[in-house]
Amino acid sequence: SQQGEEDPQALSIQEGENATMNCSYKTSINNLQWYRQNSGRGLVHLILIRSNEREKHSGRLRVTLDTSKKSSSLLITASRAADTASYFCAPMNSGYSTLTFGKGTMLLVSP
């Protein structure tokens, strides 16, 4: 399995603003997943985008995937204080069945 690398490592915004975080990976993938971790809790799956998809939406979340650049981005629109958490991407290779997580992006949304 391969590890995604999230950027930036930390992001601080005001409520109502949009938050964008990026993920880069090294080899071809079958899909890429995004997870959220609230402080002191386990990871929660947010969204999965497959290699043949370019964009996917779920509520206030928008994920894009550029396989030519081996990168993905997660956009959270109209952020709320409750969005404060760490966000992890997890690229999944074809044929691999374990997920590896990077260091994540720590998002702080201030009221």
Next chain:
Amino acid sequence: NAGVTQTPKFQVLKTGQSMTLQCAQDMNHNSMYWYRQDPGMGLRLIYYSASEGTTDKGEVPNGYNVSRLNKREFSLRLESAAPSQTSVYFCASRPDHGKEKLFFGSGTQLSVL
């Protein structure tokens, strides 16, 4: 529906002591995983079990053993705890090995003094 349940939530050990971290899922998932999370290191896979009766090493298996007791339960054992094993441990499960989405427990915070 409880999902993935880990016990205990907190544990303090002395160097050299042994203990078992318990994990159980009630979603009838085939695959189960143990990760550790350290500050600045992300999550690292310790061991996983693709199905009942099978286990495989992950990225950082040294110092740990696992048992897939049945389909529901996957335990992680530290035979002789070391300060380097101070970490937060997460158990996760997935319906089938190779299916995508992971479900995580709430973690066990372990300190080894």
